Amino acid sequence: MQELIKRAKELLADGTVVRVLGWKAGDLPYNPEPAYFAKDTDFADFVYNGFCGANLSKYMIEASKMEGKTLVFLKPCDTYSFNQLLKEHRVEREKAYIIGVGCKGKLDIEKIKALGIKGIQSISGAELTDEAETLTVQTLYGEKTCAYKDAMLERCHVCKGKEHKIYDELLLTSRDTTDADRFAEVARIEGLSPEEKFAFFQKELGKCIRCNACRNVCPACSCRKCVFDSNKFDSSQKANADSFEEKMFHIIRAFHVAGRCTDCGECSRVCPQGIPLHLFNRKFIKDIDEFYGEYQAGEDVDADAPLTSFTFEDVEPSVVSTRS
Amino acid sequence: MQRIGVFVCHCGSNIAATVDVEKVVEIIRQEPGVVHAEDYQYMCSEVGQAKIADAIHEKGLTGIVVCSCSPRMHETTFRKAAERAGLNPYMVEIANIREHCSWIHKDVEEATKKAVILARAAIAKVNLNAPLKPGESRVTKRALIIGGGIAGIQTALDIADAGYEVDIVEKTPSIGGRMSQLDKTFPTLDCSACILTPKMVEASAHEKITIYTYSEVEKVTGFVGDFTVDIRKKARSVDMDKCTGCGVCQEKCPSKKAPSEFNRGLSNRSAIYTPFAQAIPNVPVIDREHCLKFQKGKCGVCAKVCQAGAIDYEQKDEIVTEKYGAIVVATGFDVIKLDNYDEYAYSQSKDVITSLELERIMNAAGPTKGHLERLSDGKAPREMVFIQCVGSRCADDRGKSYCSKICCMYTAKHAMLIRDKYPDVNVTVFYIDVRTPGKNFDEFYRRAVEDFGVNYIKGQVGKVAPQPNGRLLVQASDLLDNRQIKMEADMVVLAAAIEPNPDVRKIATMLTASIDTNNFLTEAHAKLRPVESPTAGVFLSGVCQGPKDIPETVAQAGAAAVKAIGLLAKDKLLTNPCTAHSDELLCNGCSTCANVCPYGAITYEVRQVNDHGIREDRRLAVVNEALCQGCGACTVACPSGAMDLKGFSNRQILAEVDAICQ
Amino acid sequence: MSIETNETFRPKIVAFCCNWCSYAGADLAGSSRLSYPADVKIIRVPCSCRVNPMFILRAFEKGADGVILCGCHPGDCHYSTGNYYARRRMTLLFSMLDYIGVENGRTRVEWVSAAEGVKFSATMNEFVEKIRSLGKNVRLGDLRCRS
């Protein structure tokens, strides 16, 4: 963390950048938030630890409109999002000085809580530089520990790899965290009967309160004005009026980001209701891989996106009913 | 809210027998927004149309729904009727209650119910209709032809004869193209030069035709009717106006080791050269790569001997910018490289040649002055073998997947000419299939077999191996006789596949014309619009669209000319008003829409917008209404819903959906 | 899930047809008097690629029991490439609907040329039969508005 601060201050001092986009400590030990830093003194609450899951690439849309360059810290997975935004002309490369930061997997406070650790006062072991495999948590009820792996976000277990796809320089080394099959859960659901599938999604989506957090955090969902807020489709919805609307919202949201979603997992991370929203996006990714060849959004800025290209031999939509 | 009038047609008994039209009128009259509803025997009749006009005037209608036959039948009729009565024609919608209702249902109650729903959907749509006006764009009455072969020349002549200015841009120093390299042409065996040269002369003498040889298209902007094109005139190093074409410079030029492109590298030419005797223009160019003056700095013989003082070593490339209404692509073809066909020993033996090389050998102006001889030792061949389908109909990446179409016929021609001129030479043709569709084509092939004794064997040659005795061992199998053949030949001629001129890819990109996996330009419709590119104002002539022989090329050249003339004859183009348009406040500038547009109608510009008081520069999609054909691919690709289609807007279609599902 | 009997259940079916091939195919079915159930209502769109997944979901929301999209055969699109994009979009959308448990027989894409009146009619008959066997769409409907 200190390396990041030191380097950021240097780049500010020599005029390479005029501001820094990073994370600052939140009001709890586990909720740092994205923030700008411009002066030396700002860096007092700069943090970079296992709870800095927030993908800063989307903030670069606004930063690209500001005067001067912005230093942005991007984790390996965040660079895919940045690339995708670059492809869509939403961010400007020249406006960004990208420091690719290492990552040893990001933490999910809900998982820690689910382990029965309550009344958290402080957490150690979450720093990237810590070699520790365990987190030590000081709670109102005394010191508790848990394995770092057990507290990791789902997305880090299926990490795309710790290689930065775009950067100006790299700081800190990463640790591989991939230990699960990215599509296992999607495949499990595909194997259910229609009734079971429907029940599963009815239960999950029934929790949706239409707070729009998933949309607002999503780097692909970066429209100036969302179709669900405009009158273009008579689709602006103020309240969660019936059981269909959240299905429509989530299907359309996933469809709009299909072929553009880098699977950064932010939607699921921020959902206050704990809905596994990534299961929608990942379903599309799995289908695209199977039908049209493997495609990773944000990997190659020049690649043709799956929904804006085609081949003459593409599968017919009836494949859905014939596929086992 | 619109003031809508609904007109229900009986269509005699076609509709009225199954749909209770009075009842439809009665129900529809109650719909919100409907201020007038009536039925009539034949709405499309003059009386029927007059009823619409009257109602427009009397009731102040702003929208019309006609419940009648398919809009494909009478939409235009009713739109025109409304227009005559002062209503915007695009405020008319049709509910198809004949083809989609009365004709397919038998039960009156059911059909009536459906007719009402279809009418409601049309009413819901027309409620959201907005008056549309076709855009206008002017037409520059000048055509550009890219490529000066027979296709380009024919298209140019046809357009020029219709009275329009035409420019031909040809990459090489002379027009004439592939056809000028041919010796004779099938199926009548006329000498190629004898029929081509007059056309070349006619084109160059035509007052409406300007020819830019040794030139290339550099940049294309604009759209149908209004293209702006930059043409690079490469430095010829010879003043076109001063040169008299006497040819002394070529004679005296000391650098004579440059391979002749015209003779397919089988002979050499001087550094200053015209590609062939009948070249048009008859003005040489200096090939700077082989010129001693340019390479070593000294020589200057040509300048010394030129009495006209036409040699200009200082000449530079020149860019000409010109406007055009139509562009015809006629870039033609080349034969594929045979580097990957080791088994035919093409690069090992001088006596294995391509058919195009044989054309040059057979030609009196060719490297052997028209004598059939082996290029290795100059001896007359006794045994000649022709191999068909070399690189055509190939599933692997060495060749092409398609049939090159012309090889069967030119091989029959070669075989026949050789047997005619040199009766003592045995000619064997190894074929897979003999494909001779075309007028007098099969008769021609049969003559080669029956009258000229050409030996046709079904079976592809597997290997050609040069022998120590200087001959070529040809190994094949006769599939019909079930025997393996090993024969010695003196010359082997390969019918190499043809492929589009490699430059076409660059040109297609400039024109936003689409191209298939084989680099052939794609036609707007494979059956119904074969000479038009999907990009409006761009037409296709000759082999750039697909393999063709000369008669087909000339026919297509004429067809392309007619299409171009049809465009140039108009002063202004009315554009389809049902085009896409982007809401600047919603547009993300993400380029997704442009990626799916088949017409290249969407571009981006950075413009200041005022978004509820926030002024900022944004990258925005701009639809060129002259290019947009209104398919709507972009509207669905657009994630923010900024892109919408006039006449088929999101809200209009949703209103129809709602009305149907009500 | 209870299936209503075929006699009483009349499904609502929305058919999106492209103007150039399928709508003309439907016209030909009409002029050839090839019947199909009145449950099918056609909406004309310029091209299959104009159909937004939003339209299909909206139809289901408003009570449609089945939605079918008809376009020109691949390779024959009037706009040359529209149906290729539609094919990908619909494949993914249908797969997603299947994934959340909507019976996959409720959605269909069929390529119908202007000459295929017989195919149009046969397709519609088949599709209506399928929807009738599936019964009323409850999983994607706005249940408040159902009578």
Next chain:
Amino acid sequence: MITGKKQAELIKEISGVNPLKCMKCGKCSATCPSYNEMDIKPHQFVSYVLNEDIEALMQSESLWKCLSCFACVERCPRDVKPGKLIDAARQLLIRQRGQEYLSPDEVPELLDPEIPQQLLVSAFRRYRR
């Protein structure tokens, strides 16, 4: 006894060849070094598979005359590879013979100064379990 249809399927599976791609050009037979000893010629292999007459192919002389030089595979313009087909037929026959596969112990007795080493190695590689 498995049917010709099943055998044809097996041949296609083992060889990975789609015989429908053949355009009957005969380039395979053109340079086949064993052509004259073969009763069924290389370009005909495809027809036998298409006609599901695998028994005839398996009983043919050609089966054992093919040198597996793969010139036909190399040259085939349609990617049909007749050599692979005959090879598959051979495997089918060998598998049929009581499912016996070559075991390492059998190798020494097969050694014959006339047999190229390479053939043994490749045969072993192919037929071992």
